[in-house]
Amino acid sequence: MKIAIMGGDGFVGWPTALHLSDAGHDVHILDNLSRRWIDTELGVQSLTPMDSIQERTRIWHAETGRRIHFHLIDLARDYDLLKAWLAEHRPDAIIHFAEQRAAPYSMKSDRHKNYTVNNNVSATHNLLNALVEIGLDAHLVHLGTMGVYGYSTVGAAIPEGYLPVGIETVDGNTASQEILYPANPGSIYHMTKCLDQLLFQFYAKNDGLRVTDLHQGIVWGTHTAQTRLHPQLVNRFDYDGDYGTVLNRFLIQAAIDYPLTVHGTGGQTRAFIHIQDSVRCIEIALNNPPVRGARVEIFNQMTETHRVRDLAEMISRMTGARIAWLPNPRKEAPENDLIVRNEKFLGHGLSPTTLENGLLSEIVDVAKKFAYRVDRSRVPAVSAWTRDIARTLNRDPEGKMLRSVS
Numbered sequence: 001m002k003i004a005i006m007g008g009d010g011f012v013g014w015p016t017a018l019h020l021s022d023a024g025h026d027v028h029i030l031d032n033l034s035r036r037w038i039d040t041e042l043g044v045q046s047l048t049p050m051d052s053i054q055e056r057t058r059i060w061h062a063e064t065g066r067r068i069h070f071h072l073i074d075l076a077r078d079y080d081l082l083k084a085w086l087a088e089h090r091p092d093a094i095i096h097f098a099e100q101r102a103a104p105y106s107m108k109s110d111r112h113k114n115y116t117v118n119n120n121v122s123a124t125h126n127l128l129n130a131l132v133e134i135g136l137d138a139h140l141v142h143l144g145t146m147g148v149y150g151y152s153t154v155g156a157a158i159p160e161g162y163l164p165v166g167i168e169t170v171d172g173n174t175a176s177q178e179i180l181y182p183a184n185p186g187s188i189y190h191m192t193k194c195l196d197q198l199l200f201q202f203y204a205k206n207d208g209l210r211v212t213d214l215h216q217g218i219v220w221g222t223h224t225a226q227t228r229l230h231p232q233l234v235n236r237f238d239y240d241g242d243y244g245t246v247l248n249r250f251l252i253q254a255a256i257d258y259p260l261t262v263h264g265t266g267g268q269t270r271a272f273i274h275i276q277d278s279v280r281c282i283e284i285a286l287n288n289p290p291v292r293g294a295r296v297e298i299f300n301q302m303t304e305t306h307r308v309r310d311l312a313e314m315i316s317r318m319t320g321a322r323i324a325w326l327p328n329p330r331k332e333a334p335e336n337d338l339i340v341r342n343e344k345f346l347g348h349g350l351s352p353t354t355l356e357n358g359l360l361s362e363i364v365d366v367a368k369k370f371a372y373r374v375d376r377s378r379v380p381a382v383s384a385w386t387r388d389i390a391r392t393l394n395r396d397p398e399g400k401m402l403r404s405v406s
């Protein structure tokens with residue numbers, strides 16, 4: 001298949017590009033390199049040393065003889081360029097990762113809120129709009145989030161996208177329907193993924209576009225089989241307070257003897273998936289497209305659920321790390337249960353990498369190896385969900401004063 005990977009320079013995009021190229025597909029990355037610009041803005045760098053995208057693709061060719069093509073295009077801003085590229089290359093499938101993906105970054109300021117909404121919603125809409133305009137029947141696979149559901153449970157498992165409901169009709173009967181599970185975003189970033197869902201629903205219904213939306217949990221880990229092939233193919237690893245996600249942050253914190261940064265009671269339960277499983281799921285989704293005219297296909301892309309404090313305690317037991325119980329910078333439920341259905345991927349043969357089996361090697365192979373690159377001052381999460389919360393965040397987990405918040 002000819003596959004266009006929008007956002008193929010990012011944390012899930014890059015290993016996906018390698019995985020699909022390795023499987024024999026003709027892979028094209030379209031990316032505006034915004035993650036690299038945001039690193040510069042925030043004054044942070046990936047824990048793992050990352051080469052330019054051109055250098056990465058050169059090494060991939062030298063190692064495997066396969067080519068991954070790179071095109072510098074901004075989906076949100078270069079609509080005409082995007083349309084022309086699609087019309088010329090006519091890919092069989094498109095994988096859409098080209099969105100700002102960090103909840104804390106999206107909540108940093110009004111400017112970051114605007115950027116996240118404008119970038120994510122325009123990127124998705126431009127892509128859908130262009131597909132219709134040039135009459136391209138490519139299968140669109142989008143990386144969505146478990147966060148579209150919210151994390152509260154009513155004692156029932158979260159279904160894969162659609163909720164069966166009974167609606168009382170005026171003549172006293174009950175009409176059965178399946179509706180999109182009610183969206184309940186917890187950040188501006190998560191809200192953009194909820195908006196994406198509506199865009200997909202409309203374009204699938206109106207124009208018969210074939211769309212798969214993957215509701216992914218929190219990714220952990222760094223390596224896939226292909227990123228291990230050469231040191232310069234390594235994936236990025238974010239540990240900072242904006243882009244680092246919880247489990248990877250705990251791993252690096254343990255490696256540098258920094259107290260594990262649990263927000264609140266750590267009673268938040270979230271869904272997780274290893275990066276190797278993430279790329280496998282994307283391949284499975286590609287191989288199982290919906291038919292033209294069908295509703296959006298939705299998969300829950302996660303393999304296990306964990307409570308944040310249980311993860312901290314597990315890593316503390318393994319490494320001796322201390323735990324810091326911090327004021328929560330986010331407005332979120334302090335405690336929640338989470339039961340998620342994920343039979344679709346398991347039914348297609350996904351065999352999950354579990355935390356139990358993968359955690360230790362991740363600490364040793366990645367966190368300890370690159371610990372010397374960590375800037376401890378970038379570890380605290382200082383992006384607050386509201387002004388009132390911002391006032392409570394005056395000390396970092398090691399007790400030092402943070403900048404004052406007006």
Ligand code: USQ
Nearest residue numbers: 101102103145146147216217218245246249261262263268
């Ligand atoms: N948390 C801590 N300590 C930390 C960092 C986070 O206790 O040092 C807590 C947060 O308060 C939150 C939970 O851990 O309750 C998860 O935070 P996270 O930063 O690991 O994940 P999140 O902001 O939800 O976003 C990440 C990805 C996003 C993806 C989402 C999947 O950045 O792109 O969509 O995970 S999900 O969480 O299932 O919505």
